[in-house]
Amino acid sequence: RAKRQAWNVCSTLTTERPPTTDTSEEKPAAPTKELPVYHSGTSKPRVVVLGSGWGAMSFLKSLPRDAAESIDLTLISPRNYFLYTPLLPAVATGTVEERSIVEPVRRVLKKKGKYFEAICNDIDPVERSLVACFPPEAGLDEACFKVPYDMLVLAVGSSNNTFGIKGVEDHCFFFRSITNANELRRRVSECFERAALPQSTSEERKKLLSFVVVGGGPTGVEVAAELHDMVRDDLVKVYPDLIKDVRIRVIELMDHVLSTYDRAISDYTANEFSRGAIELVLNSRVAGVRKGEVDVINTTTNTTEVIPFGACVWSTGVAMHPLIKKLQGKLPGGTQTHFRSIVTDEYLRVIGSEGTIFSIGDAATIAQGKALAKAKDLFWEADKDGNGVLSLGELRDMLRAHSREYSHFAEHARFLDGKYGASRWGGMVASAVSRGKKPVDAVVGELTEDTALEEDQFRDLLEKIDRGLRALPATAQVAKQQGEFLAALLGKGAVRQGSQIPADAKPFKYSHKGSLAYVGSDKAVMDVPTVGPIFGWGAGLMWKGFETYSQISFRNIFLVSLDWIRTKIFGRDISRV
Ligand code: FAD
Known part of the structure; x- marks a missing residue:
């Protein structure tokens, strides 16, 4: 008893x-x-959500009240708050305060379900249960428990991609969490204080005040821009003697930064950076990092440069979350082979999970297999002359015509547009593709002006395209839309019907609203479909307005607005508390 x-x-x-x-006599030691x-004690279908980021919070916020009442909802995440990641670079420099961009999970969850602060470290897709433990970092006793589920929503995001480069984990700052942003803020302050000491030599000062950002994507660009603003607006007043030694460098593998944006935007950013004295180290890859030094190889000249640093920020994209990797191995063989995320069908059900696990956000990739089943119809629909041969133009028209149905077709159509004349859009995508998005390049890039595909060849091409499984970008925009989609699916009764997709439910379709990035000095860049590139002060104002208005709660909108005003009037708080 x-x-x-x-x-x-x-x-x-x-x-x-x-x-x-x-039973100890029969079993000597319990393994x-x-x-x-x-x-929970109810007989309602058990829905468990893992994560408290963009995907999970969007799901929770969008879940209709009657759907929430008809399920037994449990949310598990080691982070008991939602973090508005796009303003994290602003937190690292004190432009915006950390409390302004976080919102407690329990406040979002309200009475829709139960929350446990715990990290899930194992999922059993056969038994339909998971194991979660109170995060060990908290310093309290470990407490693990099991949670059975009828439906599991994976929204655990991704992890840092170091590409296995030596020294990155030990000597660089990652940039994904409030802790990371605070660590960087602290380090920058330490570097300035150390450099200001009387015994600091000129060489030491140069090293301490060298800030390196690896990765010229939106996060890297924004971190560099925010650092530069802080130096120009605030640090210059308190360390006037040191400013001449400050260097901010962005190391980028490609020949320009913001490579997924319109080329005009990349050029504008490069121009802004050169005026603001942010140096771009292009066509360069990091070969290794040591304490205070990074080895950079120029891929054009094949020469190595050693760049000393006081702080090095690593922001080179995302890798697969370890929990997802573990789950991959437990699903039926051959169903999960993607290198970055778990593959779902077009209703976001994880393939091989018998419809009981859904995945959204950075953790998910949608398989596009339906086009293959329709290949014959698509072929004959596209073959305008009815001669049994598809020309390049006909193929392009088909990809365009069905791009809403199969979102990956849109990219291929634009690639062809870019390769064989046509629109600005096409040019932009083509240049992005040629800089490394291999699946599109490899599959469609082989086509020539003389391409004439017969039905078999066409099917073969579609198969290659489908196997290429272009993952949606790892952005908040995608995670948010997927969370909303899943909430609507539940609203239609997906769980009540034993994970059957309701007859009136349409597959998930991503709608790209555009991309933004802050480039410093109150300026921003925007790449908006159908409108095109926008940059400068106006874009800066729109960026600020958008990032403020998009906060998860009115409280956050209010706090972020106050932060912008505070920074403009009083400058940034550069003390290390
Ligand atoms: P996340 O938001 O990362 O959430 C993952 C959640 O899962 C977290 O709550 C985490 O604590 C939890 N978790 C992790 N492991 C476990 C586990 N084992 N068990 C349970 N829970 C777990 N995107 C844009 O669209 N626009 C931008 O401007 C933009 N700016 C960005 C700036 C920065 C600095 C960063 C880092 C990212 C930015 N992104 C931006 C990308 C965007 O933040 C991500 O794509 C988005 O957060 C993905 O959402 P998600 O729900 O998949 O994962």
Whole structure:
């Protein structure tokens, strides 16, 4: 009886199989500790959401009230708040305060379900249960428990991509969390204070005040821009003697930064940076990092330069989350082979999970297999002359015509546009493709003006395109739309019907609204479909307005607005508290 009581950790935690008899003689040692199992005590379908980021919060916020009432919802995440990542670079320099861009999970969840602060470290897709533990970093006793589910929503995001380069983990600052932003803010301040000491030599000062950002994507560009603003607006007043030694460098593999944006935007950013004294180290890759030094190889000249630094920020894209990797291995063989994320169908159901696991955001990639089944129809629809041969133009028209249905077709159509004349859009995508987006390049890039595909060849091409599985970009925009989609699916009764997709539900379709980035000195760049590139002060104002208005709650909108005003009037708080 005493044993049984010990297992009932609290009223809501019960063991699935409480030990009733002592079996130690038959089994000498229990291989694993049996964990308490969480049951809410209702008979409603159990929906468990992992994560409290963009995907999960968008799902929660959009979940219709009646859908929430008809399920037993549990949210598990080691982070008990939502973080508005686009303003993280502004937090690193004190332009915006950290509290302004976070919102407690419990406030978003309200009465829709239960929240546990825990990290899921294992999923059993056969038993339909998971194991979660109170985060060990908290310094309290470890507490693990099991949660059975009928439907699981994976919204655990991604992890840092170091490309296995030596020294990155130990000597660089990653840039994904509030802790990361605070660490950088602290380090910059430490570097200036150390450089200001009387015994600091000129060489030491130059090293301490050298700030390196690896990765010229939107995050890297924004971190460099925010750092530059802080130096120009605030640090110059308190360390006037040191400013001449400050260098901010962005290391980028391609020949220009913001490579997924319109080329005009990349050129504008490069121009702005050169005027503001941010140096772009282009066509360069990092070969290794040591304490205070990074080895950079110029891929054009094949020469190596050693760049000393006081702080080095690593922002080179995302890699697969370890939990996703573990789950991949547990799903039926051959169903999960993607290198970055878990593959779902067009309703965001993880392939191989029998419709019980859904995945959204950075953790997910949508498989596009339906076009293949329709290949014959598509072929004959596209073959305008009816001669059984598809010309390049006909192929392009087909890709365009069906780009809404199969979102990856849109990119291929634009690639062809770019390769064989046509629109600005096409040119932009083509240049992005030629700079490394291999799947599109490899599959469609082989086509020539004389391309004439017969039905079999056409099917073969579609198969290659489908196998290329172009993942949607790892952005908040995608995660948010997927969260909304999933909430609507539940609203239509997907869980009540045992994960059957309701007949009136349409597949998920991503709608790209545009891309923004802050480039410093109150200026920004915007790449908006159908409108085109916008940059300068006006874009800066729109960027600020957008990032303020898009906060998750009115409280955050208010706090962020106050931060912009505070920074303009009083400058940034550069103290290290
Ligand atoms: P996340 O938002 O990363 O959330 C993952 C959640 O899962 C977190 O709450 C985490 O604590 C939790 N979690 C992790 N592991 C576990 C586990 N084992 N068990 C349970 N929970 C777990 N995108 C844009 O569209 N526009 C931008 O301007 C933009 N700017 C960005 C700036 C920065 C600095 C960064 C880092 C990213 C930016 N992004 C931007 C990208 C965007 O933040 C991500 O694409 C988005 O957060 C992905 O959402 P998600 O829900 O998949 O994952």
